[in-house]
Amino acid sequence: MKSAPPQIADKTSPGKAAKLQITLIVLLVGVSIFSLMSGPMDIRPGTVVRILTSRLLPMQPDWPATLESVIMDVRLPRLLAGLLIGAGLSISGAAFQGLFRNPLVSPHILGVSAGAGFGAALAILFFGNIFMVQLLSFCFGLIAVWMTYALSRIYRSTPVLMLVLAGIIVGALFSAATSLLKYIADPVNQMPSIVFWLLGSLNNASNKDIAVVGPIMLAGTASLYLIRWRINLLTMGEEDARSLGVDTARIRGVIIVSATFISAAAVCISGIIGWVGLVIPHIGRLLVGADNKHLLPVATLIGAIYLVSVDTIARTAMETEIPIGILTAIVGAPVFAYLLRKNRPGW
Amino acid sequence: MTAQIEAENIAFSYSHDMAKAIFRNVSFSVHSGDVLCLLGPNGTGKSTLLKCLINILRVQQGRILLNGRDLSEFKLPEVARSIGYVPQGLMSAFPFRIKDIIIMGRAPHLSILASPSRADMEIAYRAMETVGLTPLADRPCNSVSGGEWQLTLIARALVQEPQILLLDEPTSHLDLGNQVKILQVIQDLADRGMTIIMASHTPDHAFLVSNIVAIMNNGGIAQKGAPEDVITDDNLRKTYGVDVRVVRLEDGSLSKACFPALKKPAR
Numbered sequence: 162m163k164s165a166p167p168q169i170a171d172k173t174s175p176g177k178a179a180k181l182q183i184t185l186i187v188l189l190v191g192v193s194i195f196s197l198m199s200g201p202m203d204i205r206p207g208t209v210v211r212i213l214t215s216r217l218l219p220m221q222p223d224w225p226a227t228l229e230s231v232i233m234d235v236r237l238p239r240l241l242a243g244l245l246i247g248a249g250l251s252i253s254g255a256a257f258q259g260l261f262r263n264p265l266v267s268p269h270i271l272g273v274s275a276g277a278g279f280g281a282a283l284a285i286l287f288f289g290n291i292f293m294v295q296l297l298s299f300c301f302g303l304i305a306v307w308m309t310y311a312l313s314r315i316y317r318s319t320p321v322l323m324l325v326l327a328g329i330i331v332g333a334l335f336s337a338a339t340s341l342l343k344y345i346a347d348p349v350n351q352m353p354s355i356v357f358w359l360l361g362s363l364n365n366a367s368n369k370d371i372a373v374v375g376p377i378m379l380a381g382t383a384s385l386y387l388i389r390w391r392i393n394l395l396t397m398g399e400e401d402a403r404s405l406g407v408d409t410a411r412i413r414g415v416i417i418v419s420a421t422f423i424s425a426a427a428v429c430i431s432g433i434i435g436w437v438g439l440v441i442p443h444i445g446r447l448l449v450g451a452d453n454k455h456l457l458p459v460a461t462l463i464g465a466i467y468l469v470s471v472d473t474i475a476r477t478a479m480e481t482e483i484p485i486g487i488l489t490a491i492v493g494a495p496v497f498a499y500l501l502r503k504n505r506p507g508w
Numbered sequence: 509m510t511a512q513i514e515a516e517n518i519a520f521s522y523s524h525d526m527a528k529a530i531f532r533n534v535s536f537s538v539h540s541g542d543v544l545c546l547l548g549p550n551g552t553g554k555s556t557l558l559k560c561l562i563n564i565l566r567v568q569q570g571r572i573l574l575n576g577r578d579l580s581e582f583k584l585p586e587v588a589r590s591i592g593y594v595p596q597g598l599m600s601a602f603p604f605r606i607k608d609i610i611i612m613g614r615a616p617h618l619s620i621l622a623s624p625s626r627a628d629m630e631i632a633y634r635a636m637e638t639v640g641l642t643p644l645a646d647r648p649c650n651s652v653s654g655g656e657w658q659l660t661l662i663a664r665a666l667v668q669e670p671q672i673l674l675l676d677e678p679t680s681h682l683d684l685g686n687q688v689k690i691l692q693v694i695q696d697l698a699d700r701g702m703t704i705i706m707a708s709h710t711p712d713h714a715f716l717v718s719n720i721v722a723i724m725n726n727g728g729i730a731q732k733g734a735p736e737d738v739i740t741d742d743n744l745r746k747t748y749g750v751d752v753r754v755v756r757l758e759d760g761s762l763s764k765a766c767f768p769a770l771k772k773p774a775r
Contacts, residue, residue, distance in 0.1 A: 407585075
């Protein structure tokens with residue numbers, strides 16, 4: 162095996178990670194502008210950039226007011242929702258995989274999406290307005306994770322294992338309750354609404370939604386980003402981390418609270434989008450390795466790029482919109498299968 | 509001279525019932541530069557004792573003094589800055605590079621929001637050099653041999669910059685060459701003033717590197733003292749329940765070794 166002298170290896174490794182991050186940021190900007198251009202009404206990139214900058218700098222508008230309205234009120238909130246949800250689910254997934262020491266874990270493992278789905282179905286059944294759907298799905302997402310946590314405290318054994326088992330129990334309970342609501346729902350209007358909501362879509366994202374859930378998701382993402390190196394220590398197990406002086410209960414708390422608020426906020430504006438939080442961290446690992454110090458920022462960027470791209474396809478590929486939850490899996494599964502085959506990662 | 513680490517009549521039980529204690533009335537003291545080897549059959553509490561010494565398990569009776577201060581007053585990072593711990597059977601769930609693993613030893617010196625700095629990385633490289641791992645720095649940790657993994661964990665403990673090193677069966681599952689390599693590292697560290705407490709299943713290793721031996725059996729320390737005095741035919745028979753002869757090599761090196769004797773088949 163060939164090895165570089167320590168000083169050089171030390172400099173190149175963070176340099177490579179930084180270069181990759183810059184590449185991803187450029188890609189993200191490109192995908193975002195492309196997403197704003199595409200739709201039933203094609204808008205040229207120059208116009209998109211001018212409309213966006215006119216909000217920051219004084220500019221004489223030389224474009225029709227309808228274009229500005231399409232960009233600012235329809236496509237921009239949807240773009241922002243895609244960025245926030247893709248980034249948030251990916252960073253939560255990466256953090257959860259570290260916490261649970263298992264690369265097959267997704268942010269939904271503690272029951273947040275099962276709870277949120279139940280809350281949404283309940284709101285569709287009894288209130289039928291979008292505000293209540295969002296509010297109840299957010300609240301029940303949090304309630305489900307709180308139940309999981311409370312249940313895991315009953316037994317004095319390995320906390321992480323008990324969390325997983327409690328998450329399965331609570332998830333099953335809420336899934337069954339959601340099925341019951343579907344069963345008693347009016348089959349003409351309510352049941353299709355529930356089914357479509359569960360499939361996931363960014364169609365309902367408005368500027369107001371972004372103003373409310375945006376700060377929650379940014380705060381969660383920032384806290385996970387800040388403790389990212391400590392997540393490495395948790396992956397070695399509770400006892401080992403404590404022998405290195407790590408306050409494991411505190412780190413675990415930060416991860417669970419951050420990831421839960423991110424996921425609940427994501428689910429309440431988009432419905433259930435699976436797969437992103439599971440797969441994006443793996444793609445990040447193939448690019449930068451397992452070290453969470455580099456993995457978390459890279460996974461965040463890839464997640465944002467991925468969801469914005471898939472959402473652009475979802476709303477432009479066919480006459481009617483394809484539910485994004487279906488598309489994330491259809492696009493993601495073969496890509497992931499190919500990457501695993503090609504790279505043969507060591508886990 | 510006050511002891512660096514001292515146990516006074518400590519007892520530990522995994523349940524609330526002290527009748528089921530793993531060990532009780534355990535007392536010993538270790539001074540700077542000592543190498544204490546814990547011997548004893550499987551399940552007598554050697555690993556448990558080591559975990560009590562770093563505060564991840566709390567003793568229910570007695571007390572442990574670290575540099576004269578009660579260990580229960582220490583916070584975990586404080587303990588981790590004084591005592592490095594090399595666990596047994598640790599596995600990584602993810603393919604971290606060797607240097608990612610070793611740098612983890614800096615955790616007790618860093619705040620919760622910090623990542624290791626360039627200076628921390630230099631400490632890690634120094635530890636890698638000490639144990640001879642530098643060429644493997646960028647290798648994924650699931651592709652190295654058992655001996656290299658053990659050296660990685662020792663290097664990680666050194667990066668904590670401790671005065672005391674605890675090792676839980678550091679030579680288990682290793683071939684003879686790697687066993688000797690690990691023992692050599694332990695001896696070199698002891699020569700530089702590191703205090704070492706290790707659990708072992710091989711009395712020969714106690715002769716090679718330690719200056720104090722404690723035999724744990726039946727819920728306590730059965731014998732304690734210099735290897736010469738403690739590792740005897742009689743004590744080994746009492747401890748392990750088999751016939752063992754302790755022999756002095758006749759090459760003038762004063763080395764001793766243990767030879768177990770099998771029962772002769774009845775003719």
